[in-house]
Amino acid sequence: MPASIKWLVKHLKESYWKLFDKLQPLPWNDTFFLKLSDVYTKLEVAEVGNRGEKVKRQGFSKQSEHRTVSEREIFGSSESAPTPKRIIIEGAPAVGKSTFCRKLAYDWADGNFGRYKLAFFLEVRHVQNKSIVETIFDQLLPDDSKISKEKLEEFLSANEDSILLIFDGLDEIDNTLKEDAKSVPNRIIQKKLLSNCTVVITSRPHEVDGQLIYCDSHFKINGFTAEDREKYILKYFNDNVESVEKLTKCLNDCYIFLDDDEEIILSNPLNVLYVCVFWEDHQNDECFPTKMTDLYEKILEFILTRYCTINKIDIDPENGIDLAKGKVPGEIKTAVDTLAEIAYNTMKEEL
Known part of the structure; x- marks a missing residue:
């Protein structure tokens, strides 16, 4: 692994450990923190389509029977199993979607998802119509980064299978980008760009209906038991x-x-x-x-x-x-x- 990529891995892990280990749920109380593991909420399977099949929304009724899964299981039943490339996770406002995304990034930093060399946690509300590399630099890397945009783009292209993108809050995307079929977020979700990367997308219900046809797996945040x-x-x-x-x-x-x-x-x-x-x-x-x-x-x-x-x-x-x-x-x-x-x-x- 090139030295610049080693630096990037180290930087991302340290950032996720520092930013996501604890949460401050009450903005006015700077002495009250919760461990990420204390507020992590479990997932409930909604409907999973076969790879490449169109996935139809059936709704999530209280009477429906859905099994609870761990965050590891959303990537497949085992390390050797084929990995779904587009994973949509939906949930009501404040039910724990962002917490789940943070836990994915934190767990990657802890070495729990060995198949991924790099994991990028990106907030969709801050995404502009820039390249994914520029977006990563904007949101995750310092001005004195020890990797160039060219080197990162080269590494992503050569290692798509081992890259995890976490798009938190698709429902918060800028309307201009949402309606532009050629926007970078839409092209990534629709597998026209970085098609072999694993992309986890969270959103409020019904805001992703138009993207379900492109997803390989579809989950729901169930909230607290x-x-x-x-x-x-x-x-x-x-x-x-x-x-x-x-x-x-x-x-x-x-x-x-x-x-x-x-x-x-x-x-x-x-x-x-x-x-x-x-x-x-x-x-x-x-x-x-x-x-x-x-x-x-x-x-x-x-x-x-x-x-x-x-x-x-x-x-x-x-x-x-x-x-x-x-x-x-x-x-x-x-x-x-x-x-x-x-x-x-x-x-x-x-x-």
């Missing part, structure tokens, strides 16, 4: 079993979490995080939010209150911030109104 959720909550409260037991009882008693959508609501890591955040400051409240709208409203009030406190913005000492009653400090009212308008317009578009 009950066991995952319990471990996550325990970690959040620093192994305080008493707090966890109280919260668990509250959730069991609260009818919002006892309807048919219970698993959908609590399988989402972000929702579980919000529940923990709210519970932390409201353990003695008589009424836990009974609707997801109420929970998100309380979380937003919490974030705004924290922002005002940090920035020394006066808040009503008796009632605090109350979004339902329009009680918001004048200094942040414009920002809150803008956020509400964006949310309303987005909801109208999706109806």
